[in-house]
Amino acid sequence: MTAMLADRPAHEDGRPSAIDATRHLRRFDLKTRILHGVIMVTFLGLAATGMPLLFSDAPWGRWLARVFGGFQGAGLVHRFLGAVLLAAVVWHVGEVLWRAFVRGEKGLLWGPTSMVPQPKDFVDFYQQMRWFFHLGSQPRFEQFTYWEKFDYWAVLWGTALMGAAGLVLWFPQAASRILPGWMFNVALFVHGAEATLAIGFIFVVHFFNGHLRPGKFPMDLVWFTGSVTDHELREERAAQYDRLVRAGDLDRLAVPPPTGSLVRRGYVLGTAGLTLGVGLILLILYAVLR
Template sequence: MAETAERETEAADVQPRPAAAAVQVRHVRRFDRADRYLHFLMMCSFLGLAATGLPLLFSEAPWAKAWAHALGGFEFGGTVHRILAVTLIGVFVTHVGRLLHRVIVKKDYSIFWGPSSMVPQPRDIADLFGHFKWFVGAGPRPIFDRFTYWEKFDYWAVFWGMAIIGGSGLMLWFPEQFARVLPGWLFNIALLVHGEEALLAVGFIFTIHFFNGHIRPEKFPMDMVIFTGSLPEAELRHERPAEHERLRRTGGLDRLNAGPPSHRALVVGRFVGTSAVIVGLTLVVLIMYAFLTR
């Protein structure tokens, strides 16, 4: 009996012990589902507009002719271009509608001023100069809040693009209707503005925006927050200490506790984001090649 008990004790000693519960990293929600879906539609439509519009702008380049042929011809590419334009306009109108809903229905006026507003404020100017000083080691890193100065620049660039590129595009799409109220010389300007402003937008989004969002050392190779909607609390504390401190004081960290993103969300986000970066940088290379070989 004693030997049996001893053997049972030894066997119990070699049984695997339950591992200590893994410490779960708290994630803070930054974008809701509607924000992420609208960004996805905007990203896809913009990439498509660039991919179908650039062959028209550089129609004499060999790569543009080959790409247009792969799309089914310039005429079919133009049809796809217009469909994507309607999609982008729909995204823009939906976003503006959500803003109006916040103001009119929810009486939320924080979108006009304060840390949760995209309106440029004096602090953004100070952060801009402070950031450049930090780049050269002449000062501390600025204490950013919910939105940085470069994010606000990106945001308002969409409004500028919708007015300039979208407006000129509608003139070129419906010339007969606009010709009833506008002089003919404006259509020549619209043709020039539409192409040049679109080229500027493509160059900016596929270089500066991609760098700030994904390629800079802190985020490389991919910033997942716009795809998953949340980010680790430690990352929020490092990147946006002012927002983190405000949320900590007001209990916002608990209210916005999102939990870690699922494996599926991470895989899909990496695939979509990587695909967008590859397509965008490829288009930039083709643009540079077209300019250098003219």
């Protein structure tokens, strides 16, 4: 490893030769982690309260609805959580746009730190495929990988679409002033289809990519602590690491390591979320395959 790093030009940029690989570096600030937490809690709740309707013919549909006090209770919780999720995502988009256009912050809408897909992402994907088949080394990822960007845009797209459909279904009389009634049919269908996509994607693909895959199992705690070790960042996001070193910004990201109690709480909450999500997936599989 050290031999490989020594080959990189970055090493000649005057980086301290003796860096502490176990030090922690900031990856997600508090706002971002709270946003992930809000999405996580509301998404789990939305899935659990919406699935009885989506799978009304499944034997568990009735009891899952009754957990929330029947369809009216489940509907109330679902609308509340939906409103919170929608508000959180609208706030986030607003903040990004404000930072980009009002404050003129660079790197949000384009560039290596942007969530917008870059040409490099397609190259990364191709290289990752080659790595899957032992045809090359793993790509040197930037701050956000292609699958992370996909997750991100899926949340934005999904929330926008499901939020819009949800609002139509929530306020049908008001919606019917601008939309014909058959749009309720479309809204319900889209809400359910998009939910199927989102639930399947988050509780299987995102859980695997972000948390459950070998090397991360049982979870990547960065969602809770917000920091990764120097070693981890260098291994997993080599391009970002090198860029930060070149710019001399790496040391500014150094943060104290998370305390033991923070790590424990992260694992407890994360395990609860993962278990709930996987449990809901098992219910769906049972409903579909029985």
